[in-house]
Amino acid sequence: MGRVETNGRRKRATVKDVATEAGVSRGTVSRVLNGQPYVSDEARAAIDAAIAKVGFVPNRAARSLVMQSSQAIGLIVHEPHSLFVEDPNIGSILLGANAALSDADYQLSCLIADSQRDIDRLARYLSGGLIDGVIIVSARVGDPITRAVADLGLPAAFVGHPRDIGEAAYVAIDNRAGAREITTRLAATGRSRIGMIAAALDRDSGSDRLAGFVDALGNRFDPQLVERVPFYSYSDGQAGMRALLQRSPDIDGVFASSDAVAAGALDVLRDAGRVVPDDVGVVGFDDSSWALRCDPPLSTVHQPADELGRAAARAVLAQLRGEDPQAGGRVLECPVVWRGSA
Incomplete structure (x- = not known):
């Protein structure tokens, strides 16, 4: 148990208390706490037992000053606040990253960039030495967050693959191939007027999904059947579907570039008296x-969001250990899952 002062308040146990209890020097205790070698197994066992007995909790702030490490990794999400709450993929990426970091005794710090003010604030925060590395989600080409991280030389990994990150580590899926495959499956059901609600074209995932849609249709592609919307959101799906119906009432197939977008489209179709499928x-x-x-349940492309988060976290941890990230990044499989909506 930790020591108790005369006023009844519990006093924080110190390295000296651990050393006294274990019968070793404070230097030996410090070497064990900092993961340094040259400590016998017997001394380590005695120190572990002493830590448990006196209730010692390492002071992370003091350790950071000595080790020049905060033991914290930032997860930067460049999305509007509303989409951060609405998009289950972001939550799965966050939980996957947190699980991998927890295994390595690192803390996850979640950082949301919704506005230019947020971006400026994050750039200042990143320069303060409060985190050891970053995982970046939803970066755009030319993203100021990407530039700030590069200027600071922070270990980083991207979820997704913006074209301007150079040799930085990334983990992604093949959005183009996934979009091409599911559009091909949709066309094979006999649809002749297939449109797309194309979201987030300012980032690699959105532009690649549109490219895969165009690939699949080939000469049948009609640019008038593409409605561009800003975000992967339910409300953008509603707006996109209304625009497509107004422009092309004979539309008989729709590829929505996210499930949330598709959900909004389905509700608009239902209100318009169209039966799906x-x-x-x-x-x-x-x-x-x-x-x-x-x-009906949605036919879709499976995105392994949890594993994307885990893999990105592992890539940052590898850099902190002095290892090179996997050359060319890592691309995970994204198979089609066929259900009743088509």
């Missing part, structure tokens, strides 16, 4: 919780 086939992308909440 009889009148219009709809497919999405992500295989998130949105897909199973839809009626």
